[in-house]
Amino acid sequence: MFGRKPAQKKLKLVLCWHMHQPEYRDLNTGEYQLPWTYLHVIKDYIDMVAHLEAVPQAKAVVNFVPILLEQIEEYARQVSCYLNDRIAITDPLLAALVAPSIPADPESRLKLIKDCLRANRERQINRYAAFRKLADMADWLEHHYESLNYVNSQFIADILVWYHLAWTGETVKLTDSRIKSLIEKGSCYTLHDRIEVLEVIGEQLSSVILRYKVLARKGQIELSVTPYAHPIMPLLLDLKSAHEAMLTAPLPELEAYPGGEERVVWHLEKGVQTFKRFFGFTPKGCWPSEGSISEQTLKILGDFGFDWTASGGSVLHHSFHLPVNKRPPGIHHPYRLDGTDIACFFRDDGLSDLIGFEYSKWHADDAVNDLIHHLENMASNELGDTVVTIILDGENAWEYYPDNGYFFLSALYQRLTTHSRIELTTFSECLKTKADVKPLSRLVAGSWVYGNFSTWIGDADKNRGWDMLGDVKWAFDKALASKRLTDKQVQEAEFQLAVCEGSDWFWWFGDYNPGEAVSNFERQFRLNLANLYRLLGEEPPAYLAMSFTQGSGAPAMGGAMRPGIE
Structure with a gap:
């Protein structure tokens, strides 16, 4: 008798979606400066x-930035308060959706109209003939400023409704009769229609976190966390760690961020505390902001009690070039750095970037077939217990896909769950089933973008941002040492400092980025710093009144995403 052929081992595949938005509020007034948090909730999350x-x-693994969770909660509260008690909403665009009248002055009207064009023209606006017509009219108005006096309230109402319909998730458009009816109506939207849109938005805001929590309870997803306000931990710990992957990059005048390790611990403690408040348990894993790691960062994460973390494949490739790391077995394994207690998974940058930058141009079935073909080749050719890791933002790619990626994602999950040689899993399950964790002697510090920190440090504008942040941190430390602040003032200042330390401001500094995005984020960074000085009882430095960076570039995907491989 012939013995049975042993069952072929399945390739383990982890899909990790990172949900991230920075703090968009002016914490002094409570007003949101940009609407991206609630828009990404209703479309992507x-x-x-x-x-x-x-x-x-x-x-899948789903990672939430704690400061995003708090913003979702605040938006849900504000919409509920408006619908129940007509208490004003502090997001200008969301408030305009249900405003009884339009702005009186032409400049305010033009700003509101332009704000309603901040969407993918091909996928979100031109998809609907009625919205495309409004957008064409808006383009004309921008070049005929004197005609803004003749813009009536119906035009404003219609473009506001269409903007929010375009930003509504595909799964909602297919299932919610109110949204279907409003899309079919096409024009002449009433205040009742606009309030109905807000009611749908409120329902999504109030339920989205619970829906992820339910899936986590069922064991279908693993939820993980990022340091509270999304700082680049290796740079807070040691600015010179940037030189490990960029030997000649110029660095800020600031030699070291003052009290950096203390701030990293603060972000981790506050992040876990916030995560537990929303989800009711302590996360086992931490996706460090932008996948940014260093040897010191890994040690702190391990000491903090996390079982796993993750980063970009380019970080591991750079580390493989160190002579001490002999005979590397490849990126499709978790690793443990010598002297640490945490497993680190590394992103397959090639596969992740295909989803992020290429497959949006393909037919959904062809894209899924291509991805599975790559995975099948890996299953056939790789030896041992391999784990393929695909990590990317959970929001930014889908506006470039037809129908918000609906057909791609539907086919992807269906095909992967029925595939005989691929097993969808999570990072914690991999460790629980004794995945082969390889040793790593040394690590080159870097991020999931190019395997270095060039997106946040190393050119004149980004370095200027670090020097400005260093200035306010010295003022913060001095104020705390003086004991002149009350406990409440200290708490407010710590929160404001955390917002200033977020990575997003530095991401957008530089002329290779789009002008409007650079202006928006640079302006808010200066506002954040000025607000912190005022909380400390100091007058903000005069330089905070002046712009220090501008953009004129046109990067892929608007600059909100960058590939892992340079």
Whole structure:
């Protein structure tokens, strides 16, 4: 008799979706400066959880930035208060959606109209003939300023409704009769229609976190956390760590960020505390902001009690070039750095970038077939217990896909869960089933963008931002040492400092980015710093009144995403 052929071992695949928005409020006034948090909730975070709910056999890791969770909660509260008690909403665009009248002056009207064009023209605006017509009219108005006096309230109402319909998730458009009816109506929207849109938005805001929590309870997803306000931990710990992957990059005048390790611990403690408040348990894993790691960062994460972390494949490739790391077995394994207690998974940058930058141009079935073909080749050719890791933002890619990636994501989960040689899993499950964790003697510090920190430090504008942040941190330390602040003032100042330390401001500094994005984020960074000085009882430095960076570039995907491989 012939013996049975042993069952072929399945390739383990981890899909990790990172949900991230910085703090967009002016913490002095409570007014939101940009609407991206609530817009990404109703378009992306809702769709992403709905796709998982539709395929219960699918598994994924979903990472939330704590400061995003708090903003979602605040938006839900504000919308509820408006709908129940007509208390004003502090996001200008969301407030305009239900405003009884339009702005009186032409400049305010033009700003509101232009704000309603901040969407993907091909995928979100031109998809709907009625919205495209409004957008064409808006383009004309921008070049005929004197005609703004003749813009009536109906034009403003219609473009506001269409903007929010375009930003509504595909799974909501397919299932919510109110949204279907409003899309079919096409024009002449009433105040009742606009309030109905807000009611739908409020429902999404109030339920989205719970829906992820339910999937985590069922064991379908693993939820993980990022340091509270998304700082680049290796740079807070040691600015010179940038030189490990960029030997000749110029650095700020600031030699070291004052009290950096203390601030890293603060962000981790506050992040876990916030995560536990929303989800009810302590996360086992931490996706460090932008996948940024260093040897010191890994040690702190391990000491903090996390079982796993993750980063970009380019970080591991750079580390493989160190002579001490002999005979590397490849990126499709977790690693443990000598002297640390945490497993580190590394992103397959090639596969992740295909989803982020290429497959949006393909037919959904062809894209999924291509991805599975790559995975099948890996399953056939790689030896041992391999784990393929795909990590990317959970929001930024989908506006470039037809129908917000609906057909791609639906097909992806269906095909992966029924594939005989691929097993969807999570990082914690990999460790629980004794995945082969390889040793790593040394690590080159870097991030998931190019394997270095060039997105946040190393050119004149980014370095200027670090020097400005260093100045306010010295003022913060001096104020705390003086004991002149009350406990409440200290708490407010710590929160404001955390917002200033977020990575997003530095991401957008530099002329290779789009002008409007650079202006928006640079202006808010200066506002954040000025607000902190005022909380400390000091007059902000005069330089905070002046712009220090501008953009004129046109990077892929608007600059909100960058590939892992340079």
